Amino acid sequence: MQNHMYVFPARKFQIQTPGSTTFTCISWMLNRGYVAVGGSDGALRVMLLNLDQDKSNPPSSLNPWLSSQQLEGHSSSGMNIVRKMFENYLHSVRVLSWNEVYQKLASTDDAGVIIVWMTHGPDESWFEEMVNNRQKSTVSSLKWSNDGMKIAIAYEDGQVIIGSVDGNRLWNKDIGGSLTKIAWNTDDTLLLLGFADGEVHAYSQYGEFVSKVKMLCVENMELETALSKDLKKDVIVSMEWYVPPHSSKIVTNVGGGQSLTQQYRNADTSYNLIGDESYNNTASRLKVPEGRPPFLVAYQNGNIQLMCNENISKGVSIVRLPSTLIIMAQWSPDGSMFAVAGLQLDLPETERNVLHFISAYGERLQSIRLAPGHFAGIAWESSGHRLGALIDTNIYLVVIKFPYRWTYCGQTLVFAYKTLDSLQEVLVFYETKMEVKTKRYVQNLCSLKSYGDYCVTIFRTEELRGAYTMQLCDSIGTPVDSHTTNVPCSVVAMNASVVIVASTESFIVWHYSVPRQENTVTVSTGFQKTGNTNRNIPPDQNDKVHYIDEHRTEKQQQPTNGVTTDPICAIAASANFFLIACESGILYRFSLPNVQLQSTFKSNIPAPKLMTINCDGSRLALIGKYNVLRLIDLPKENIFTPILTFERREVWSVEWDDAKNDLLALMEKQRL
The missing domain is CATH 2.130.10.10 (YVTN repeat-like/Quinoprotein amine dehydrogenase)
Incomplete structure (x- = not known):
């Protein structure tokens, strides 16, 4: 079904900083809601945003932060142990990575210093747990494993180090090339390494070479296009393998009372849906549908390759964003789409900051322009309904309104949502007068549409007689007619006698039949029940x-x-x-x-x-x-x-x- 999601910047959170700090990176913890931003002069701040949507208070009257703490480890005013180890150094924070399982933050700067932070005490303040500096090269990328047990560190000089969550080095290896990005696969058995020349290699979790990943989006690109507008052909800016975030193993606020993170979650009540069992204030943990690409590689020149795994023989999608310099790309918390932050080079300089939303299958969903300034990066909030865009010293909170699948027929609200424990969807018929719910478990629901006392549900079935099944239901969910078609369901319309389904290039008109009844007008809707059976329509008309x-x-x-x-x-x-x-x-x-x-x-x-x-x-x-x-x-x-x-x-x-x-x-x- 065509996606009509709506995206707009809703609020601006200004980060108070001393001097002329320029922020360079942002990361949002999904399990507890902390936002970390790093920048020049060793600036590193960890915050909880106030997402309270109380309309009785104008945005200007709301305290923008539930908490905000400046971490000094990367700056000249840091702790004594840091100053003794790295005298006279003042560098920009380059990379941030959250450990969702053990609730830790890893940060690194352009001097190669890596600090692991954790919280302590009832006020949930952050302090240094570990400090490390190889003193030979700059860290280009670091990622915690999905189970939180290990951290992978890639250096620009080709060195890879794997460490444990408690600080022990497990192994290290010189890969023999300049590295830019690193990622873990779904079960942490593979490491994906991105090189400065644009190549991607797969290694085992023990450092053994497995294969070279074929990057079609680079190999099929015309050289003239690649070199135009000073865009390098092979610079990887993001490499991510989507995995639903694991639950935290750390219990916070043991002493009782309401913690800061509980306040953060309680403030975020604006997106709960009636009957939506999948909703909570923490990250989405829905299963990933088979065949949906989880592996993303984004190049600075506007090319993005989506893969089901490191084996190029299976589903691959290529997305090209013309005249776009990509800053970074990041999966949404449920992996159904990703956001791309970039600069649109063919626009005036004050309008170049753009944000694209693209489905996991490569379909472009929405694009918006953001405020001018230094666009440093983006980070998703755990619900997937909001995203933070870091521009200069501000976090712009971008709100995403999704096209929920729902409709209304007779006195019944019909809507669908996904369950947490399976890939099935629940189709609910909620009779509003008697407050009675009827649930149906379905798969591959594409669209819902209604008119009068009936609604049509469209499913992708891949049956021989047609890839899509249209099912006409009454207000309690009982099917009364059905039809199949091979026309993809992109957009749908309905009236008292027909359902029109269209793809991007074709359409069909299904003349549906309903049970005979007297001509009456319902009081609740005003629609006329004609008892339409479409008996006079030639049978082949529905298939044309x-x-x-x-x-x-x-x-x-x-x-x-x-x-x-x-x-x-x-x-x-x-x-x-x-x-x-x-x-x-x-x-x-x-x-x-x-x-x-x-x-x-x-x-x-x-x-x-x-x-x-x-x-x-x-x-x-x-x-x-x-x-x-x-x-x-x-x-x-x-x-x-x-x-x-x-x-x-x-x-x-x-x-x-x-x-x-x-x-x-x-x-x-x-x-x-």
């Missing part, structure tokens, strides 16, 4: 695949290379017609039930992401690529009249009233 290219004019025709460059991105249905929108902004109007093209209209709205038609089919509400809501009057089948006096920005959802043709509800940022 309509291609949008067949309806383009000569000027709108696509190149004959088999690739649709103007894909379908939104659809909407009324009683006797439906609309299809393409990325170029062209709208196609088709009649129902015979599916004939009535007219086309070239709007000035690029890439419409959501369309909905009012109850009498006289007006269209349309949200474009940049979350601007506009209205278009539809007085006749061949007339589209934009209402130029109406425009609302930062809108991510809109619904018309079921009975009044001039009343609608919309969501602007976090306001209804």
